[in-house]
Amino acid sequence: MRIAVVGSGYVGLVAGACFADSGNHVSCVDSNAEKVAALKAGKIPIYEPGLSEIVERNVKAGRLDFSTDLPAAVKTSKVIFIGVGTPEGADGGADLSAIFTVARQIGQAMDAPRIVVMKSTVPVGTHKKVTEIMASVTEHRVQYVSNPEFLKEGAAIADFTRPDRVVIGTDDPMVATVIKELYAPFTRRNERILVMSPASAELTKYAANAMLAARISFMNEISHLCDCYGADVEQVRRGMGSDSRIGDAFLYAGVGYGGSCFPKDVNALAAMGRAMDEPMRIVEAVEAVNRELRARFANRVIQRFKGNTQGTKLGAWGLAFKARTDDVRESPAIEVIRLLAKEGFKIRVHDPEAMGTGGLELKGSAECCDDGYDVLDGAAALLIFTDWPQFRTPDFDLMEQKLAGKVVFDGRNLYDPQMMADRGFEYHCVGRPHIPPA
Ligand code: NAD
Numbered sequence: 001m002r003i004a005v006v007g008s009g010y011v012g013l014v015a016g017a018c019f020a021d022s023g024n025h026v027s028c029v030d031s032n033a034e035k036v037a038a039l040k041a042g043k044i045p046i047y048e049p050g051l052s053e054i055v056e057r058n059v060k061a062g063r064l065d066f067s068t069d070l071p072a073a074v075k076t077s078k079v080i081f082i083g084v085g086t087p088e089g090a091d092g093g094a095d096l097s098a099i100f101t102v103a104r105q106i107g108q109a110m111d112a113p114r115i116v117v118m119k120s121t122v123p124v125g126t127h128k129k130v131t132e133i134m135a136s137v138t139e140h141r142v143q144y145v146s147n148p149e150f151l152k153e154g155a156a157i158a159d160f161t162r163p164d165r166v167v168i169g170t171d172d173p174m175v176a177t178v179i180k181e182l183y184a185p186f187t188r189r190n191e192r193i194l195v196m197s198p199a200s201a202e203l204t205k206y207a208a209n210a211m212l213a214a215r216i217s218f219m220n221e222i223s224h225l226c227d228c229y230g231a232d233v234e235q236v237r238r239g240m241g242s243d244s245r246i247g248d249a250f251l252y253a254g255v256g257y258g259g260s261c262f263p264k265d266v267n268a269l270a271a272m273g274r275a276m277d278e279p280m281r282i283v284e285a286v287e288a289v290n291r292e293l294r295a296r297f298a299n300r301v302i303q304r305f306k307g308n309t310q311g312t313k314l315g316a317w318g319l320a321f322k323a324r325t326d327d328v329r330e331s332p333a334i335e336v337i338r339l340l341a342k343e344g345f346k347i348r349v350h351d352p353e354a355m356g357t358g359g360l361e362l363k364g365s366a367e368c369c370d371d372g373y374d375v376l377d378g379a380a381a382l383l384i385f386t387d388w389p390q391f392r393t394p395d396f397d398l399m400e401q402k403l404a405g406k407v408v409f410d411g412r413n414l415y416d417p418q419m420m421a422d423r424g425f426e427y428h429c430v431g432r433p434h435i436p437p438a
């Protein structure tokens with residue numbers, strides 16, 4: 001099938017590459033000419049494991065191309081996917097300006113009926129607005145499908161090609177059949193295709209993200225109580241997660257969630273509730289708890305070095321909002337580092353993949369280092385923000401040699417507190433009893 005994917009970011013590029021890999025001809029369109037030029041030159045603008053190989057293979061096979069020419073892609077494609085960004089707007093709701101621009105451009109370019117598939121995360125009711133916009137500029141039939149994306153950055157290829165489920169929001173069975181056909185290569189093992197109304201599909205995406213975010217915030221509140229009562233949040237997590245009704249995913253306490261999805265999607269769901277005079281009290285609390293974690297983490301460091309923050313050196317590991325991505329959007333690391341820099345700390349930071357994106361965000365609040373151990377030279381403490389695998393089993397002897405103070409603030413609970421104490425580290429983790437260094 002010939003398809004177009006508008007927006008070549010984390011979602012659009014992965015979707016385009018995977019659809020091409022299963023034999024379709026895909027035109028990936030993006031308004032960012034620099035990004036398109038890079039993609040044409042074989043450079044992948046994001047870090048996503050396995051993506052570059054798939055892109056290379058399909059470009060070579062002539063099934064995948066990149067362009068800024070949206071009308072040309074619309075004219076040659078039977079199905080057009082939209083995967084542009086829907087960032088948070090000023091009122092907390094989703095900013096749909098890119099969606100509406102693209103909808104208008106697609107409508108204007110249509111010279112025959114087309115299936116338009118929304119992969120971007122958009123508030124409930126967007127299907128009506130987008131259909132209206134397109135209908136106002138074309139006489140051809142638009143068959144709209146809401147098809148929210150559930151991939152995780154860092155595991156995007158695996159998630160796209162082996163999805164837990166594919167949600168197809170349409171009232172038209174013929175259109176559902178076309179979209180099912182596109183996903184058939186990825187759903188052969190377990191045919192978890194859920195066809196539902198467009199509004200239900202739109203809400204499913206927000207409800208799923210808010211539920212996952214809620215589990216994280218809930219666990220962080222439990223970790224605060226663990227601190228008060230001397231319980232261990234890791235033990236509590238295992239005790240809870242082994243209940244099959246609860247499950248063990250997304251129950252980790254730490255420095256909180258970030259990224260381009262959870263914060264904005266939780267806020268957008270709350271905004272949808274406000275718009276209907278149906279306050280989403282749980283959802284509002286999820287975000288409030290998460291937001292507060294960053295200042296809480298920074299304050300623990302500030303209190304530890306009280307009266308001595310000016311010029312004190314700190315080393316930091318991790319800028320990305322989670323491991324295996326270079327995405328630093330809404331990353332807790334960025335906010336905590338900024339707060340600490342304001343207090344006069346001199347921070348050096350390392351991230352295996354996110355130094356480019358993170359360095360731009362930090363704008364001088366910290367110095368980026370290529371080597372993870374260089375950030376420890378003369379530092380009074382190490383701060384850990386991201387759970388990259390290489391931070392899980394570091395060279396503790398080298399850490400000891402390089403750090404001026406054997407102090408670690410771990411926002412991911414990566415190490416065993418007893419082991420750290422035995423090695424003589426003053427180890428500050430989240431929701432686990434403090435064991436004084438030996
Ligand atoms: P992104 O910022 O990485 O990519 C968006 C792309 O759209 C950019 O390359 C941008 O240049 C392009 N774009 C913007 N306006 C355009 C226009 N008018 N015409 C053509 N291209 C345009 O965003 P993303 O992370 O891929 O997210 C896209 C959507 O998918 C969002 O709604 C997001 O919430 C949702 N989503 C993201 C993820 C994720 O993990 N990143 C997962 C599921 C769903």
